[in-house]
Amino acid sequence: MHPCDACKVRAIAACGPLSADERKRLTAIMKTVTFAPHRLIFMETAPAASLYNVTDGVVKIYKMMPDGRRQVTGFLFPGDFLGLIQNDSYAYSAEAVTETRLCQFPRVRLEMLLRELPKLEQRLLGMASHELAAAQDQMVLLGRKSARERVASFLLMLAKATERQGPQADLIAVPMTRSDIADYLGLTMETVSRSLTQLSSENLIRLLNEKHVHLIDRAGLHRISVGL
Amino acid sequence: MHPCDACKVRAIAACGPLSADERKRLTAIMKTVTFAPHRLIFMETAPAASLYNVTDGVVKIYKMMPDGRRQVTGFLFPGDFLGLIQNDSYAYSAEAVTETRLCQFPRVRLEMLLRELPKLEQRLLGMASHELAAAQDQMVLLGRKSARERVASFLLMLAKATERQGPQADLIAVPMTRSDIADYLGLTMETVSRSLTQLSSENLIRLLNEKHVHLIDRAGLHRISVGL
DNA sequence: CGGTCCTTTGACACAGGTCAAGTAATGTGG
DNA sequence: CCACATTACTTGACCTGTGTCAAAGGACCG
Numbered sequence: 001m002h003p004c005d006a007c008k009v010r011a012i013a014a015c016g017p018l019s020a021d022e023r024k025r026l027t028a029i030m031k032t033v034t035f036a037p038h039r040l041i042f043m044e045t046a047p048a049a050s051l052y053n054v055t056d057g058v059v060k061i062y063k064m065m066p067d068g069r070r071q072v073t074g075f076l077f078p079g080d081f082l083g084l085i086q087n088d089s090y091a092y093s094a095e096a097v098t099e100t101r102l103c104q105f106p107r108v109r110l111e112m113l114l115r116e117l118p119k120l121e122q123r124l125l126g127m128a129s130h131e132l133a134a135a136q137d138q139m140v141l142l143g144r145k146s147a148r149e150r151v152a153s154f155l156l157m158l159a160k161a162t163e164r165q166g167p168q169a170d171l172i173a174v175p176m177t178r179s180d181i182a183d184y185l186g187l188t189m190e191t192v193s194r195s196l197t198q199l200s201s202e203n204l205i206r207l208l209n210e211k212h213v214h215l216i217d218r219a220g221l222h223r224i225s226v227g228l
Numbered sequence: 229m230h231p232c233d234a235c236k237v238r239a240i241a242a243c244g245p246l247s248a249d250e251r252k253r254l255t256a257i258m259k260t261v262t263f264a265p266h267r268l269i270f271m272e273t274a275p276a277a278s279l280y281n282v283t284d285g286v287v288k289i290y291k292m293m294p295d296g297r298r299q300v301t302g303f304l305f306p307g308d309f310l311g312l313i314q315n316d317s318y319a320y321s322a323e324a325v326t327e328t329r330l331c332q333f334p335r336v337r338l339e340m341l342l343r344e345l346p347k348l349e350q351r352l353l354g355m356a357s358h359e360l361a362a363a364q365d366q367m368v369l370l371g372r373k374s375a376r377e378r379v380a381s382f383l384l385m386l387a388k389a390t391e392r393q394g395p396q397a398d399l400i401a402v403p404m405t406r407s408d409i410a411d412y413l414g415l416t417m418e419t420v421s422r423s424l425t426q427l428s429s430e431n432l433i434r435l436l437n438e439k440h441v442h443l444i445d446r447a448g449l450h451r452i453s454v455g456l
Numbered sequence: 457c458g459g460t461c462c463t464t465t466g467a468c469a470c471a472g473g474t475c476a477a478g479t480a481a482t483g484t485g486g
Numbered sequence: 487c488c489a490c491a492t493t494a495c496t497t498g499a500c501c502t503g504t505g506t507c508a509a510a511g512g513a514c515c516g
Contacts, residue, residue: 121353133319
């Protein structure tokens with residue numbers, strides 16, 4: 001088995017249940033690419049040539065304001081798609097957080113295929129709806145939650161993403177920097193750090209090291225995250 | 229022509245270019261409903277029976293936190309669809325801002341129809357992508373913009389929505405309350421009011437009355453909205 | 457072992473929130 | 487059509503959570 005084959009299989013799996021023929025045709029148009037940490041995958045406003053599926057690693061997507069203010073609009077984990085476009089250009093930039101492996105679908109070929117495989121189109125619509133719902137939750141977070149509530153929400157989001165891959169685990173990896181987290185939560189690095197220390201001193205979490213957190217009291221974190 | 233027919237035609241138009249047969253089949257499953265200002269259209273977590281298209285008026289969609297904090301995630305204008313679901317329940321509440329007319333598509337019947345009309349599914353996917361891009365812009369606003377920048381962005385958004393219906397107009401109607409605007413921008417009513425007064429005193433806008441604003445310097449508003 | 461980068465912590469500042477009063481618009485019943 | 491109540495908006499004074507700036511650990515790396 002060619003080393004790429006395993007990730008192609010995973011990318012196909014992310015597309016939902018498909019027939020053997022559909023799988024074969026999708027496999028035919030896709031390619032595997034890898035990115036080292038901090039490598040740019042594509043940039044906002046660049047012509048959108050491909051859609052990607054994350055097969056390994058973590059990706060962050062973000063938008064920038066002209067003066068350099070940054071908003072991370074999402075972290076993507078294995079199984080997630082990226083490459084949302086707006087008039088033929090990418091709507092955001094994407095950067096590898098960890099060593100990352102992606103499956104690349106050339107846009108024009110994929111669109112041709114979609115015309116013939118309505119099932120796949122349905123699946124994409126389902127995923128878009130799901131992302132839209134997640135985007136609304138993020139708006140609540142950014143518009144109405146306190147720093148503490150945001151950080152608690154973030155940790156639970158990370159835990160859920162981790163558990164989508166493996167079994168339930170209270171020890172979670174935090175591969176992104178404090179700055180990335182801050183730009184995701186609409187805070188500063190310093191406030192993220194202070195909130196983590198605070199949650200730690202309240203025994204809701206334990207900071208094992210900068211990149212690993214032990215969730216001690218999930219119910220408590222959840223209560224905080226929804227504002228109770 | 230039955231009074232409802234005009235709005236049905238408009239709702240169909242919002243679905244994009246369709247064949248006569250497709251239009252006929254869509255028309256067959258839809259119904260027209262109207263709501264007075266401040267009437268609830270549907271509530272978050274209620275079983276999602278229908279998808280709606282706004283044909284007249286303005287609708288706001290919002291999510292609430294258990295303690296009553298509210299985030300308005302969008303204002304919808306004629307042509308917009310609402311009824312995003314998450315496991316068979318609505319993902320947000322929807323309320324009429326002005327006297328509103330909606331076209332209602334029963335979800336099960338619509339989904340059956342979608343199976344047969346892939347063109348319509350494509351169109352829905354296109355709209356979902358567009359909304360997703362808008363959601364990301366809103367995240368930048370909520371996470372990174374100052375009060376002044378948020379209010380300027382809001383006014384330009386309203387102007388664009390107004391012009392989607394009629395011709396370019398510097399005099400725009402603001403049908404929603406200051407509280408609604410605040411909950412949309414992640415601010416308080418007071419801060420929205422102060423920011424409007426400030427923009428007014430800088431001669432970027434003129435406040436004709438509480439519900440009408442004259443945009444005097446659009447280029448200036450745009451500069452402020454993107455942070456330059 | 458020294459340099460770089462990331463994170464934490466502290467002291468202080470300020471944008472925007474809170475609370476309260478006043479004013480304008482809107483509606484209602486006489 | 488006018489008192490009056492109600493609701494929405496504006497403005498002011500003050501407060502607080504988070505940002506800013508600065509310094510001091512820690513971790514990693516050649």
